[in-house]
Amino acid sequence: MAEEKDKISAWQLMFDDISLLFLLGMVIPTVLYLLWGVMEYANAPIATITGP
Amino acid sequence: MSNELDVRTCPITGKKVFKNAQNLIWINAVTAVVFILIGGIMAFTVAMTRWPAVHLLSADMFYRFLTAHGFNMLIFWIVFFEIAGLYFGSAVLLNSRLAAPRLAWFAYILMLVGAIIVDIMIFTGKATVMFTSYVPLKADPLYYVGVILFAVGALIGCAIFFGTLAVAKAEKTYEGSVPLVTFGLSAAAIIAVWTLACGAIIYIPTFLWSIGLIQNLDAAMYRLIFWGLGHASQQINVTAMVSVWYLLATLTVGAKPVNEKICRSAFVLYILFINLAPEHHLLTDPTLSPWHKMVNTSYMMYLAVLASMIHALAIPMTAEVAQRKKGYTKGMFEWLTKAPWNEPGFPAMIFSLILFGFIGGITGVTYGTEQLSIKSHNTWALTGHYHGTVVGGTTLAFMGLTYYVIPLIFRRNLIGKKWATAQVYIYAIGITLLTIGMGGAGTLGSPRRHWDVTFADAIIPFSFDPTVILFTTIAAIGGLIAVTGGAIYVGVSVLSVFFGRKLAPNEAKLL
Numbered sequence: 001m002a003e004e005k006d007k008i009s010a011w012q013l014m015f016d017d018i019s020l021l022f023l024l025g026m027v028i029p030t031v032l033y034l035l036w037g038v039m040e041y042a043n044a045p046i047a048t049i050t051g052p
Numbered sequence: 053m054s055n056e057l058d059v060r061t062c063p064i065t066g067k068k069v070f071k072n073a074q075n076l077i078w079i080n081a082v083t084a085v086v087f088i089l090i091g092g093i094m095a096f097t098v099a100m101t102r103w104p105a106v107h108l109l110s111a112d113m114f115y116r117f118l119t120a121h122g123f124n125m126l127i128f129w130i131v132f133f134e135i136a137g138l139y140f141g142s143a144v145l146l147n148s149r150l151a152a153p154r155l156a157w158f159a160y161i162l163m164l165v166g167a168i169i170v171d172i173m174i175f176t177g178k179a180t181v182m183f184t185s186y187v188p189l190k191a192d193p194l195y196y197v198g199v200i201l202f203a204v205g206a207l208i209g210c211a212i213f214f215g216t217l218a219v220a221k222a223e224k225t226y227e228g229s230v231p232l233v234t235f236g237l238s239a240a241a242i243i244a245v246w247t248l249a250c251g252a253i254i255y256i257p258t259f260l261w262s263i264g265l266i267q268n269l270d271a272a273m274y275r276l277i278f279w280g281l282g283h284a285s286q287q288i289n290v291t292a293m294v295s296v297w298y299l300l301a302t303l304t305v306g307a308k309p310v311n312e313k314i315c316r317s318a319f320v321l322y323i324l325f326i327n328l329a330p331e332h333h334l335l336t337d338p339t340l341s342p343w344h345k346m347v348n349t350s351y352m353m354y355l356a357v358l359a360s361m362i363h364a365l366a367i368p369m370t371a372e373v374a375q376r377k378k379g380y381t382k383g384m385f386e387w388l389t390k391a392p393w394n395e396p397g398f399p400a401m402i403f404s405l406i407l408f409g410f411i412g413g414i415t416g417v418t419y420g421t422e423q424l425s426i427k428s429h430n431t432w433a434l435t436g437h438y439h440g441t442v443v444g445g446t447t448l449a450f451m452g453l454t455y456y457v458i459p460l461i462f463r464r465n466l467i468g469k470k471w472a473t474a475q476v477y478i479y480a481i482g483i484t485l486l487t488i489g490m491g492g493a494g495t496l497g498s499p500r501r502h503w504d505v506t507f508a509d510a511i512i513p514f515s516f517d518p519t520v521i522l523f524t525t526i527a528a529i530g531g532l533i534a535v536t537g538g539a540i541y542v543g544v545s546v547l548s549v550f551f552g553r554k555l556a557p558n559e560a561k562l563l
Contacts, residue, residue, distance in 0.1 A: 011313070021323050026246055032328055
């Protein structure tokens with residue numbers, strides 16, 4: 001069994017690991033799109049209304 | 053839950069098919085067809101209203117029916133079909149029992165109840181908020197409840213898919229890696245979980261806002277998170293559609309991927325990067341920094357585009373290799389001319405691939421740049437883009453697959469094979485005209501989601517170049533042809549599922 005595993009490439013082991021792919025699929029868009037976007041909106045200065 | 057009596061062996065594939073998985077695939081697929089029927093009727097009314105020569109609906113009914121068209125087609129039809137696909141891709145392809153079938157029925161009921169509530173709210177005029185339901189547009193609270201119920205049901209469906217993968221692995225129902233189609237559907241399910249989570253994150257506070265428990269909901273924040281659902285849900289479709297292409301290539305010409313590593317790598321690129329695409333909807337928002345926009349729409353997003361290009365080349369290649377192995381080696385294209393064009397699956401796969409790639413894909417990548425987004429985003433050209441991806445691409449592929457699922461899983465003989473094949477051609481021609489018309493009119497400035505492009509009742513009169521009306525007419529005629537193709541699909545599917553001859557247990561007949 002251990003010998004068989006040695007023959008399998010690291011890439012294939014990663015591709016066969018659905019949990020790892022699941023984790024990456026959650027983390028990347030959450031960080032790059034959602035959290036980064038929320039931070040930018042949250043840090044936007046609040047507009048002040050001036051004039052008559 | 054299951055015992056030996058619940059299992060049959062498929063005479064075509066030799067795989068075990070558990071009765072409870074078969075029933076769940078059946079109910080989800082049949083429900084999907086009901087929703088494509090509703091969405092298709094709405095499509096007809098919307099297309100006939102956009103066409104100035106007919107202008108069928110009043111403004112109120114137009115927006116009501118347009119909202120219904122969006123939800124029934126983009127979400128209900130496709131997600132019900134995808135859940136059926138997930139159960140097929142896990143339980144059937146992995147030779148396994150389905151994990152938690154009772155929970156799967158509960159998920160189905162949640163989705164169905166949610167969809168019915170949403171439709172009732174829309175048709176009674178209590179949720180004319182379009183597919184996007186941008187705040188501060190406020191719908192009846194029940195509308196949001198319906199969406200949340202549907203999303204939770206679909207999320208449970210995804211969990212059952214992953215559970216079934218675990219069961220199959222634990223019970224050693226397959227050896228080595230999962231089949232490529234199952235791997236592709238796993239990618240679709242991963243994308244779906246993130247998508248549906250975004251839906252929950254935004255629709256729960258929106259529901260609370262609609263009943264007055266939250267006073268203010270930030271419109272910009274809503275858009276950011278909503279598109280995590282709204283656009284990413286279409287990425288589930290893309291990934292599931294590509295998986296269906298591989299399946300159709302196998303079912304129609306006996307193709308096997310030439311290089312599975314490349315194909316699987318392309319699916320992994322989808323998992324990692326395709327869910328950054330929602331940023332396209334925010335490109336004109338000045339609050340977000342250029343870095344946020346560029347990272348999400350350019351640097352990372354193009355890796356997902358690369359994946360689509362890999363699939364678009366890999367799938368015809370697998371078909372070519374399979375055909376050449378059969379002896380169709382004369383010249384460059386004998387493999388293509390001798391392909392089974394008289395069966396529904398092959399033309400569905402090829403037309404879906406062409407429409408998705410050349411109309412949906414190219415427009416998507418170009419309109420997804422900041423400069424073109426500013427010009428095109430609120431025009432009908434964008435509508436043309438996603439009708440190329442979701443309708444010409446996903447829906448056509450799903451339609452083609454349906455004709456094989458009917459004998460394979462539902463064990464019924466397909467009624468009207470010629471009609472089924474003709475339907476694929478009719479639908480493809482209709483969608484081609486529809487998307488070209490939308491794209492042409494939109495490029496000349498015709499707005500999307502507009503009741504009357506002639507501006508007949510406008511206080512300040514305006515008229516487009518007559519070419520816009522020409523393109524609008526082309527789109528409307530294309531819409532009519534596509535609706536005809538869609539009606540034939542519903543007719544053939546329903547007749548076959550309910551009245552098709554029952555296949556004998558050992559009858560290895562596909563089409």
